[in-house]
Amino acid sequence: MASSRRTTDGWGRQPVAEGAARSVDDGDGAPVTGETIQIGIAVDIPEPWGSLLTRRRLEAGDQQTVPAHVTLLGPTEIPVDALPAVERHLAGVAATHLPFALHLRGTGTFRPVTQVVFVAVAAGISECELLAAAINAAPELRRELRFPYHPHVTVAQDVAPEALDRAYEDLADFSAMFEVEAFTLFSHSGKTRWQPRRDFRLGG
Numbered sequence: 001m002a003s004s005r006r007t008t009d010g011w012g013r014q015p016v017a018e019g020a021a022r023s024v025d026d027g028d029g030a031p032v033t034g035e036t037i038q039i040g041i042a043v044d045i046p047e048p049w050g051s052l053l054t055r056r057r058l059e060a061g062d063q064q065t066v067p068a069h070v071t072l073l074g075p076t077e078i079p080v081d082a083l084p085a086v087e088r089h090l091a092g093v094a095a096t097h098l099p100f101a102l103h104l105r106g107t108g109t110f111r112p113v114t115q116v117v118f119v120a121v122a123a124g125i126s127e128c129e130l131l132a133a134a135i136n137a138a139p140e141l142r143r144e145l146r147f148p149y150h151p152h153v154t155v156a157q158d159v160a161p162e163a164l165d166r167a168y169e170d171l172a173d174f175s176a177m178f179e180v181e182a183f184t185l186f187s188h189s190g191k192t193r194w195q196p197r198r199d200f201r202l203g204g
Contacts, residue, residue: 094200
């Protein structure tokens with residue numbers, strides 16, 4: 001079983017392809033100013049599947065050049081001076097959750113509510129949900145969600161209907177299983193792209 005640690009591009013420490021921004025969710029990544037910063041938290045998709053899913057999203061015409069990932073916390077604005085407390089909280093969350101197997105299989109869609117096609121999480125759903133809930137329990141990170149949390153890997157969003165259909169059909173037989181050993185905190189100051197800030201290894 002593969003590890004969730006990427007050895008090339010994507011959400012790991014190595015740079016992504018030129019022009020590909022780092023992000024942790026499917027929001028617009030609006031920059032922030034002053035004494036606040038945006039953060040997000042995600043699980044990386046390892047090779048060879050990560051680059052494949054990222055490329056398929058680009059081929060669908062999706063302008064969100066986002067490396068493949070499973071979001072645990074979408075873009076969230078916090079005071080800069082809250083970062084140490086947030087990182088302590090995340091370290092505590094990681095220490096109390098064990099590594100787990102994540103199985104991606106087949107496709108799903110949020111249409112007609114949102115124009116999104118995704119690769120579905122077949123196993124590891126409850127582990128992602130527990131992690132997301134524990135992360136969101138920090139006072140600095142609590143926020144109202146537009147929709148219930150549903151772990152997935154977006155492969156097309158807000159593109160032509162035929163492109164959504166094609167992504168849904170082309171990846172219907174997709175399958176990948178790997179071990180999730182860590183999650184990553186990303187930050188965005190408004191002056192740079194999303195950057196990995198710190199990895200948190202599960203089980204301490």
